[in-house]
Amino acid sequence: MPGDITMTTDELEDMLDRAARRGAKAxxxxxxxxxxxxxxxxxxxxxxxxxxxxxxxxAWQTMVRLGTTALFAMIATAVWLHLKGQILK
Incomplete structure (x- = not known):
């Protein structure tokens, strides 16, 4: 057909490489x-x-440590109050 363009694989790859580089630069x-x-x-x-x-x-580690410490503090307080109540009887 008239106006057909033919190129080798190397030429096509070179053209695509140049286009990709231009696109990346842009x-x-x-x-x-x-x-x-x-x-x-x-x-x-x-x-x-x-x-x-x-x-x-x-921050997450600190929140977990705070929660764990608070839980242990509540348990210790409950045990202390329970023991205090038994000692006073």
Whole structure:
């Protein structure tokens, strides 16, 4: 057919690779990650996410410890009150 374009597999792969690189560059530019500071920015974001996860984990651990301590305190108080009542009789 007239106007048919033929290309080798290598040419097609090269064209697709160039298009993918252009698309990736455009996406990074939209996110503001197109300059020399991009690697530092990404590392900072990862550090912030890691710190957030650590803080969230620590908060849950603290809540569980508080609940456990409160439960043991209530049990100890109940035992003490029970024993105090028996000693006074």
């Amino acid at each position: 996406a990074l530019a939209e996110l503001g990650l197109h300059d020399a500071q991009a690697a530092t920015d990404i590392n900072d974001m990862r550090s912030l996410i890691a710190a957030w996860r650590e803080a969230r984990s620590t």
